[in-house]
Every structure is written in C-alpha cells, then in structure tokens.
Amino acid sequence: MTDSKKAPARPPLKAVRGTRDLLPDQTPLWNHVEATARRLFARYGFSEIRTPIFEATDLFARGVGQETDIVSKEMFTWEDRARAASEKAQTLTLRPENTAGVVRAYIEHQMANSGALQKLYYIGPQFRRERPQRGRYRQFWQIGAEVIGPPSSGSESPLRDAEVLEMLAGFLDELGVRGWRLELNSVGSSQDRVGYNEALRAALQPIRSRLCEDCQRRAETNPLRVLDCKVPEDQPWIDTLPRIADHISADSRAHLDAVCAALEACKVPYHLNPRLVRGLDYYTRTTFEFTVTAGLGAQNAILGGGRYDGLSEMLGGPRAPGIGFAIGEDRLILTLQAQHEEDAKASGAAPVRLLDAYIAPLTPAQNPAALALARELRAAGLRIEVGDGSFKLRKSFEIADSLARHIVLLGEDEAGSGMYTVKTFASGEQTKIPRAKLAESLRGSLEPRRKLRTIERL
RNA sequence: GCGGCUAUAGUUCAGUGGCAGAACGCCGCUCUGUGGCAGCGGAUGUCGUGGGUUCGACCCCCACUAGCCGCCCCA
Structure with missing residues (x-):
C-alpha cells in the first residue's frame, strides 16, 4: 500500500440499480403523505400491520400466482441454507407486494377467530427486479390496506368495496392530487374467469393474424392482456371481442352494480372500464385503478x-x-412534485423556511450565551438554528433568511439589557423583546394549516 | 427481459480531433450591529468507467455501468 499509484482504483460505491436515497429535501413530503394516510385511514377504523420484508418464496408463488410476471421473473429470491440443527434450508424472497404477507399473518394469527372484520394498513418497501424507469424502482414503497374477515363479518359486502374507493378518493383530494381518474371493473369470480378466458381464446383465433405482434403472442399466453393493448390499429378488432361484463355471473354483476350505486351516493366519480384487468392471480370481482396525468410517463x-x-x-x-x-x-410523490412545480411556475416560488428562528451571536464571545438561548427556546418547542459569532452580520442575515422566519441578534447590547433584537423576514419588522417573552413572540401567530399551504412548505 | 436516447463544474447545460466553457449557485471584497439589490474579484472538473484508433481523444470506435424514453409488466 506504500505505492499508492499502483493501487488499483476501486469503483466508487453507489446505490444499486433501481434503488435510491431519499435526501432531506425529499423526506418531508414523504412524511406528509404517510402522515395523511395514517390520519385518514384511522378515521375509517384501519390499524397498522407490519409484516416481514422477506417471506417464504412459496407464499408468493401460491398467493400472487406462479404464472404472473411478478413471480416468474421479477422476484429477488435466494437460497437460505440451514446454519443450525434447529434451522432448515429454504427459499426466501424479498416481498414483491404486501397483500400475500398480510393474509398470511391473518391466517397465522387466527385473526378470523374474533369474527370481526379486520381493517389493516401497511406502509413499506417492496421489491421487484424490473428495469428501472421514472416511477418504477426495484425498491419501491407502497401504502396499502386490506379489509378482510369471515363472510359473517360483512367482508363480502359491496359496501366495503365502495368504502375503500371513497376513502381513496378522499385521500387523493386531501393531498391535493389533481386530475385523478378512477377506473372500475369486475373480473368476476374465478369460475367466471375460466369461462371468459375460453371465450376470449375462441374469439381471438380467427382475428389473431390481424393484430400486432405483441397481441399475437398474448392471444396464446395471456388472452386477458390483449384488452390492454394500446396499438391504435388493433382497437377496432379488440372492440369486437367478448366483454367480460357479458361473462360474469349474476352475483358478480349485482355486486358491481351495488358498488356503483354506493359510489354515486358518495358522489365519487368513476369510469367503468371493461378492459381493466389486473396482473395478480388472486383478484376476483371488483378491480380498480387510479390514474393521474401529471409527473409520470x-x-x-x-x-x-x-x-x-x-x-x-x-x-x-x-x-x-x-x-x-x-x-x-x-409515483404519488412524483405526481405531487410535478404539480408543485407547475404551481411554482405559475405563481413564483416562495422560499422554504423550516425553522422558527436563527440566533446570530455578533461576536465569538456571545457564542456560549447563544447556545444557552437556543437550548431554552428549543425546550419551549421552537425550531432553532444557532450561528457563529465569527460570521459577519451580513452572512448571518443571509443564512438566517434562507432557513428561518426570524433572526435573533445577540450582541453586547442584548447581553447587557436583556432585550433581544428580533427581525421578522416576511414583514421586515424589527423589535426588541425581553427574554421572557421571546419564545411566545417567535412562535408567531398560529396560522390555519390550509391544505395548499402545507404542501407548498414541503 | 427487448428497442432507443443520454452521461462535461455543486446544478442546468453549451462545446470542438490540438490550452476545459456559460448561466445559476458557492466564496471573498466594495460593506466590521442590519441581509435580499448592484459592481468587482475568486475557487471548483479523474469531461460516467475501462479499453481501442490516432502524433494527439472530452470529441471517433468497442465494451461496461448508470439514468431517461418506449415496450413488457405493474404501484
């Protein structure tokens, strides 16, 4: 190692493909979104559940479906060998979604035995080995919820479907997401789906050769996916295919109608989309998707x-x-950020100030007193930053203005008189305030936490 | 997994086979108890990584890596 020139240059360590760091300029928005979800879900009677980040591979194979893309080619799976007699070797997988884990926990802890309807939510990272793209990462975060219980608890009621959808509409509205669109469909019972798949295959047979390359392949492997095709030339042909609505049982039909009726009563706008299919095998009857216009490709x-x-x-x-x-x-956060940028462009961005006050000692001799004052104000619940007495006053002002709503000057005058000079950046006003009243005055008037303002500050 | 585009200062991006650039930001001074403006000055780069072609490569070629766009899939 003495000959450093010969030492082979090691590549710098970087976050691995498809993962990313959320830096301090991002985390406030993430926390805001999560806090909003927790607050809102609680109003609907949901409680949090936290399941392990990895599970037995078999859980996903059986739950999500062996044939789905997620399971067949996107999971991070490894062999975990036994390290003690008490352990057995097994195949483990980083969870690609959280529903299977929640249902596993529901079963394992015999939550059915209470007879009650369980309303559970989770917030956490999920993992899929896909090619990264905007809004698509290998470690990505999901906020999800499950309503599950024995049939006697009302878990099958279309009211539960509508309640979940209505809650989601409220969630997006509360966050200020604009232009969301709810698409709704029923894929019928699992038996309905078998029949529909056959009908679809039969109908595709004669027109296959007219469809795009992808659809020709899908007609074989996964006929349902043909309905998702976006190639314009294919659309007229796709329109001739049987609709799932004509193949679902009367029960499933009535269920969907009841969901729609409840949504209408709540004035939640929705669009029936008979082509909406979902990629996970476990879905039955009601399926839905919310889409947005801003921020995502x-x-x-x-x-x-x-x-x-x-x-x-x-x-x-x-x-x-x-x-x-x-x-x-x-994706939700990319949307909010894109909207925020649009708004900032339209109205001129306001500087972000996270702190209540910046304490500026005017000479190094004031440093100890400044820290003591900061300690006192922080104990009173204020957000405070302390400067340094070696800074020029101009520099103190510039830093303070970028961080805080007020600057508190602390020099010989203040130390002697006990009256602190406080300047409020927004108004330019400057006053002298006795130490006893300082905390109260820096706290400022409690402005109403309007939704838009909250988001602006993030 | 497939196809395409991109990679140059802290950031956004110009650039040319022959000395590495701008804007913004940053630092300093004008200006040592009052900032935001203005003027002047300054620092900053393995030109993504590795190889090749060439007298000479940031530029041309190849490979790799990463990001983005589309597909696939999904949240």
Missing part, C-alpha cells in the same frame, strides 16, 4: 387494487373474502 397508475375472495383459502386459511389496494408511494 408510462407509469401513470398510482394505485390499484381489488377483491381477493379466494386468497385466504389458496394460502391454506379459512374462507375470508377481502378487498384491498396498494398505492405506489414513489
């Missing part, structure tokens, strides 16, 4: 979900119908 779906009436049984549990959703938090 191809990934314009910010949340999706649906019913999974048979999932619990698939995982070896009791009959426990349920409905849930997952919000792509990364």
Whole structure:
C-alpha cells in the first residue's frame, strides 16, 4: 500500500440499480403523505400491520400466482441454507407486494377467530427486479390496506368495496392530487374467469393474424392482456371481442352494480372500464385503478387494487373474502412534485423556511450565551438554528433568511439589557423583546394549516 | 427481459480531433450591529468507467455501468 499509484482504483460505491436515497429535501413530503394516510385511514377504523420484508418464496408463488410476471421473473429470491440443527434450508424472497404477507399473518394469527372484520394498513418497501424507469424502482414503497374477515363479518359486502374507493378518493383530494381518474371493473369470480378466458381464446383465433405482434403472442399466453393493448390499429378488432361484463355471473354483476350505486351516493366519480384487468392471480370481482396525468410517463397508475375472495383459502386459511389496494408511494410523490412545480411556475416560488428562528451571536464571545438561548427556546418547542459569532452580520442575515422566519441578534447590547433584537423576514419588522417573552413572540401567530399551504412548505 | 436516447463544474447545460466553457449557485471584497439589490474579484472538473484508433481523444470506435424514453409488466 506504500505505492499508492499502483493501487488499483476501486469503483466508487453507489446505490444499486433501481434503488435510491431519499435526501432531506425529499423526506418531508414523504412524511406528509404517510402522515395523511395514517390520519385518514384511522378515521375509517384501519390499524397498522407490519409484516416481514422477506417471506417464504412459496407464499408468493401460491398467493400472487406462479404464472404472473411478478413471480416468474421479477422476484429477488435466494437460497437460505440451514446454519443450525434447529434451522432448515429454504427459499426466501424479498416481498414483491404486501397483500400475500398480510393474509398470511391473518391466517397465522387466527385473526378470523374474533369474527370481526379486520381493517389493516401497511406502509413499506417492496421489491421487484424490473428495469428501472421514472416511477418504477426495484425498491419501491407502497401504502396499502386490506379489509378482510369471515363472510359473517360483512367482508363480502359491496359496501366495503365502495368504502375503500371513497376513502381513496378522499385521500387523493386531501393531498391535493389533481386530475385523478378512477377506473372500475369486475373480473368476476374465478369460475367466471375460466369461462371468459375460453371465450376470449375462441374469439381471438380467427382475428389473431390481424393484430400486432405483441397481441399475437398474448392471444396464446395471456388472452386477458390483449384488452390492454394500446396499438391504435388493433382497437377496432379488440372492440369486437367478448366483454367480460357479458361473462360474469349474476352475483358478480349485482355486486358491481351495488358498488356503483354506493359510489354515486358518495358522489365519487368513476369510469367503468371493461378492459381493466389486473396482473395478480388472486383478484376476483371488483378491480380498480387510479390514474393521474401529471409527473409520470408510462407509469401513470398510482394505485390499484381489488377483491381477493379466494386468497385466504389458496394460502391454506379459512374462507375470508377481502378487498384491498396498494398505492405506489414513489409515483404519488412524483405526481405531487410535478404539480408543485407547475404551481411554482405559475405563481413564483416562495422560499422554504423550516425553522422558527436563527440566533446570530455578533461576536465569538456571545457564542456560549447563544447556545444557552437556543437550548431554552428549543425546550419551549421552537425550531432553532444557532450561528457563529465569527460570521459577519451580513452572512448571518443571509443564512438566517434562507432557513428561518426570524433572526435573533445577540450582541453586547442584548447581553447587557436583556432585550433581544428580533427581525421578522416576511414583514421586515424589527423589535426588541425581553427574554421572557421571546419564545411566545417567535412562535408567531398560529396560522390555519390550509391544505395548499402545507404542501407548498414541503 | 427487448428497442432507443443520454452521461462535461455543486446544478442546468453549451462545446470542438490540438490550452476545459456559460448561466445559476458557492466564496471573498466594495460593506466590521442590519441581509435580499448592484459592481468587482475568486475557487471548483479523474469531461460516467475501462479499453481501442490516432502524433494527439472530452470529441471517433468497442465494451461496461448508470439514468431517461418506449415496450413488457405493474404501484
């Protein structure tokens, strides 16, 4: 190592592909979104559940579906070898979604035994080995919720579907997301789907050769996906295909109608989209997706979900119908940031001030007193930064103005008189305030926390 | 996993086979108890990484890595 020139240059360590750091300029918005979700979900009777970040691979194979893209090619899976006689070797997987884990926990802890409807929400990272893109990361965050319980708890009621959708509409509104669109469909029961798949295959057979390359392949592998095709030339042909609405049972039909009726009563706008299909095998009956216009490229779906009436049984549990959703938090935040930029462009951006006051000692001799004052004000609940007496006053002002709403000058005059010079940046006003009244005056008037203002400050 | 575009200062981006650039930001001074403005001055780069072609490569070629766009899929 003495010959440093010969030492091979090691590549700098970087966050791995598809992962990213959320720096301090980002985390306030993330916390705001999460706090809003927690507050709102609580009003609907949801409680938080935290499940492990990795599970037995089999959970996802059985729950999400062996044939889905997620399971067949996007999971981070590894062999975990036994390290003690008490351990057994097994295949583990970083969770690609959270519903399977929640239902596993529901079964494992016999939550059905209470007889009650369970309303559970989670916030956490998920992992899929996809090619990264804007709004698509290998570690991404989901905020999700599940309503699950024995049929006697009302878990099958269309009211639960509507309640979840209505809550989501409220969530997006409360965050100030503009231009969201709710698309709704029913994929029927699992039996309905088998019949529909056959009908679809039969109808595709004669027109296959007229469709795009992708659809020709889909017609074989996953006929439902043909409905998602965006190639303009294919649309007339796709319109001739049987609609899932004509293949779902009377029960499923009535369920969907009841969901729609409840949404209308709540005045939540929705669009029936008979082509909306979901990629996870466990979905039955109601499926939905919320899309937005701002901030995202191809990934314009910010949340999706649906019913999974048979999932619990698939995982070896009791009959426990349920409905849930997952919000792509990364995408939601990209949307809010894009909107915020639009707004800032339209109205001129306001500087961000996170602190209540900046204390500026005028000479190094005032430093100890400044720290003591900061300690006192912080104890009173104020957000305070302390400068340094070696700074020129001009510099103190510039730093203070970029961070705080007030600057408190602390020099010989102040030390002698006990009257502190306080300047408020917004108004330019400057006053002398006795130490006893300082905390109160820096706290300022409690302005009403208007939604837009909250977001602006983030 | 497939196809395409991109990678130069802290940031946004120009640039040319022959000395590395602008704007903004940053630092200093004008200006040592009152900032935001203005003027002047200053610092900052393995030109993504590795190889090749060439007298000479930031520029041309190849590979790799990463980001972005589209596809696939999904949140």
